[in-house]
Amino acid sequence: MDEAWVIEECRKGNPKAQKSLYEYFAPRMMGVCIRYAGNRDAAGDLLQDGFVKVFTRLNEYMAVGSFEGWMRKIFINCALERIRKERIFSRVIEGEIDVEDTIPSVLETLTEMEMLQMIRLLPEGYRTVFNLFAIEGFSHKEIGEMLHITEGTSRSQYARARQCLQEMIRKMY
Incomplete structure (x- = not known):
């Protein structure tokens, strides 16, 4: 795909170029949507909203x-x-948690799909912070600003997400 040409044609409203852009990037963006939405239906809605x-x-x-x-x-x-x-963070959970604990080495044996499935099972608030921090690479300060929560809440949500993932892994093995 000639990205520059497709972008320019999309700017002009060319439906064939829009279809081409969608078909090329939809699978990649669906991966982003699934990480945040937690299920395929909600991810599909996000995918459509994102492309709009x-x-x-x-x-x-x-x-x-x-x-x-x-x-x-x-x-x-x-x-x-x-x-x-949806006001996921309306009930903020504050607390001191050691965020430096390590995820067990068994993670090395998990496939990417198994890990993504476990992440999808996290409560939405935990899943969102986990995705932003661990996968997208945002700092807790940036996450706090994006989600209108404190940096400490972001750290706490991330730590709790990790604890949930560790518990899921323990149950698997």
Whole structure:
């Protein structure tokens, strides 16, 4: 796919280019959506919302950095908007948890699919923070700003997500 040409044609409203862009990036963006949504139906909704935003905001893309990275941010923000609307963090769980504990070495034996399935089983708040921190690489400070929670809450949610994952792994083995 000639990315620059497709983007330019999408900006002009060319339906064939839009279809091409969608078909090329949908599988990758679906992976992002599934990590945040937790199930395929909700992920499908996020995928559609994300592409609507991509197509409506395409003129904002200035070809600085990768197009896929630009799209990924849009999809993450769509997921976070949905989570905020559902007020996932209305019941904030504060507490001191040692976030430096290690995930057991058994993680090395898990497949990526097994790990993703376990992440999908996490409560939505834990799953969101876990995805943002462990997978997307945001800092707890950035996560706090994105989700309108404290940095400490982000750390706590991440630590609890890890504890849940560790418990799931213990039950598997």
